[in-house]
Amino acid sequence: MNLADSAFLRACRRQPVPHTPVWYMRQAGRALPEYLKVREGVPMLQACATPDLAVEITMQPVRRYGVDAAVFFSDIVVPLKAIGVDLDIKPGVGPVVAQPIREEADLDALRPLEPDDVPYVTEAIRALTGELGGTPLIGFAGAPFTLGAYLIEGGPSRNHDHTKAMMYGEPRLWHALMDRLTGIVLAHLRLQVEAGASAVQLFDSWVGAVAPADYRAYVLPYTRRIFEGLADLDVPRIHFGVGTGELLGLLGEAGADVVGVDWRVPLDEAARRVGPGKALQGNLDPAILLAPWEAVERKAREVLREGRQAEGHVFNLGHGVLPSTDPDQLKRLTDLVHAS
Ligand code: CP3
Numbered sequence: 001m002n003l004a005d006s007a008f009l010r011a012c013r014r015q016p017v018p019h020t021p022v023w024y025m026r027q028a029g030r031a032l033p034e035y036l037k038v039r040e041g042v043p044m045l046q047a048c049a050t051p052d053l054a055v056e057i058t059m060q061p062v063r064r065y066g067v068d069a070a071v072f073f074s075d076i077v078v079p080l081k082a083i084g085v086d087l088d089i090k091p092g093v094g095p096v097v098a099q100p101i102r103e104e105a106d107l108d109a110l111r112p113l114e115p116d117d118v119p120y121v122t123e124a125i126r127a128l129t130g131e132l133g134g135t136p137l138i139g140f141a142g143a144p145f146t147l148g149a150y151l152i153e154g155g156p157s158r159n160h161d162h163t164k165a166m167m168y169g170e171p172r173l174w175h176a177l178m179d180r181l182t183g184i185v186l187a188h189l190r191l192q193v194e195a196g197a198s199a200v201q202l203f204d205s206w207v208g209a210v211a212p213a214d215y216r217a218y219v220l221p222y223t224r225r226i227f228e229g230l231a232d233l234d235v236p237r238i239h240f241g242v243g244t245g246e247l248l249g250l251l252g253e254a255g256a257d258v259v260g261v262d263w264r265v266p267l268d269e270a271a272r273r274v275g276p277g278k279a280l281q282g283n284l285d286p287a288i289l290l291a292p293w294e295a296v297e298r299k300a301r302e303v304l305r306e307g308r309q310a311e312g313h314v315f316n317l318g319h320g321v322l323p324s325t326d327p328d329q330l331k332r333l334t335d336l337v338h339a340s
Pocket residue numbers: 024025026027028029030039044071072073074075076077089090091092093094095140203205320
């Protein structure tokens with residue numbers, strides 16, 4: 001099948017589809033025994049830098065679930081590591097940065113990203129487009145706010161105290177940091193599309209911590225520059241964050257074609273908040289997959305029904321697959337979405 005005719009790309013473009021397309025954030029990962037097996041003894045960032053492994057792990061959920069899109073196996077901190085930022089991904093914790101960014105001089109750690117910095121990304125994506133055939137590959141990056149939050153805090157954080165202190169207290173430094181990250185993120189997304197990715201998702205996972213007026217002042221100019229910088233590549237641009245109910249209109253305004261929604265806002269209401277001209281992606285609570293199938297089925301049908309109010313709907317979870325999820329639940333869910 002021609003890629004452009006895939007249900008996923010058609011739904012992103014708000015064209016009629018034979019069935020609602022579905023994929024899952026973090027579909028590759030610890031919920032899959034075959035993932036745990038190939039990752040044994042290989043640190044996360046090393047796996048990301050090994051094309052054969054990245055290809056295999058990206059393919060695993062496509063084979064097992066029959067999802068409508070693959071998402072490239074990598075991590076949002078990969079481009080930062082590639083330009084020399086001293087960081088690691090600690091199992092069960094997340095990204096940890098050795099030298100948090102707190103002052104002007106710390107920005108020197110953030111030089112521009114060149115395609116040659118991530119040859120393994122290009123190589124893996126080229127190989128994947130061959131293996132995937134008619135199934136689209138989604139490339140991705142972390143958005144400047146979310147990457148900035150890890151860099152400023154030095155690791156995961158509940159309230160993003162240092163991040164907000166810089167945003168409000170040192171706006172010049174904040175804007176300089178966002179500006180550098182914007183260049184890196186845009187370069188990273190462009191090289192993934194140039195290698196063969198059919199769509200891109202910008203993860204602004206933690207931006208739900210910010211009020212709408214502050215989003216407009218401190219974040220939106222940068223996400224807008226990223227989406228505008230991709231416009232000539234003609235691939236759907238997806239924008240997602242957690243807890244962004246109050247920001248949905250602004251996420252669309254930043255220039256995405258598809259707005260990702262977490263489980264807190266029903267899709268029909270999200271469609272009203274985002275406004276016309278956008279497709280939606282989401283939004284089953286990932287935790288419901290830990291409940292018996294009957295509960296999953298009931299809720300999934302609700303999501304599908306509410307999704308019909310959007311101009312295009314890509315079924316997904318409201319955030320990533322939880323590691324304790326039974327893969328059989330995801331297989332059944334994929335079949336249910338395809339049959340409805
Ligand atoms: O299947 C996919 O979705 C593709 C791969 C993917 C990973 N990370 C692999 C990964 C994607 C799209 C990401 C994005 C990512 N990474 C985000 C944005 C998405 C989101 O969840 O909001 C964020 C915030 C990160 C940072 C990060 N990396 C976290 C919070 C963690 C989890 C830490 C843990 O162990 O619980 C990681 C590590 C990570 N990235 C894993 C995977 C499969 C787990 C690594 C392992 O197997 O130990």
